[in-house]
Amino acid sequence: MHVPVTDLVGHPGATRELRRAVEVAAFGEDPWTPAEGAVEDPVDLDLHLDSVVEGILVRGRVRARIERPCGRCLEPCPDDREVEVAELFVDPTRREEGEEADPGYELIDDLTAIDLTTMVRDALLVDLPVRVLCAEDCRGLCPVCGANRNLDDCGHDPEPAADPRWAVLAELDLRDEA
Ligand SMILES: [Zn+2]
Ligand SMILES: [Zn+2]
Structure with a gap:
């Protein structure tokens, strides 16, 4: 999910809000492993984009409902996730010569945009419990x-x-x- 940031790049101190309910499909072809099909529309973004010397700082909250079947009785278990994020999308042209390439986030499309897909996916899926139970004392299927x-x-x-x-x-x- 690409977000244009031309108004921010090169203007340290400039800031913008990004509040949007985004369809899951906008993040591309199922990037949601291991919860494919379980992330429900919409994904709510409540973010601040701050222009800093190094690039764009993205901070705020990501919310979505993830519905997976209970591991014992198979009933759907909705999990309303709300996760704080804070990531720096760096301007790759500002890297010093010889500096090791950072595996983190970068400005893309000639410094005109950021891609929030990986950040949002990681926010929602990292620490997602592997074991789903509708209740601790779920009695399961006979x-x-x-x-x-x-x-x-x-x-x-x-x-x-x-x-x-x-x-x-x-x-x-x-x-x-x-
Ligand atoms: Zn259950
Ligand atoms: Zn029975």
């Missing part, structure tokens, strides 16, 4: 009939007690039989 055990008591016992007939065998130490 392994016998597939019912959502939070909603229905299907009557099946998910962890059948060990069959007492096998208990005798379990007590035998078979190594001594050889």
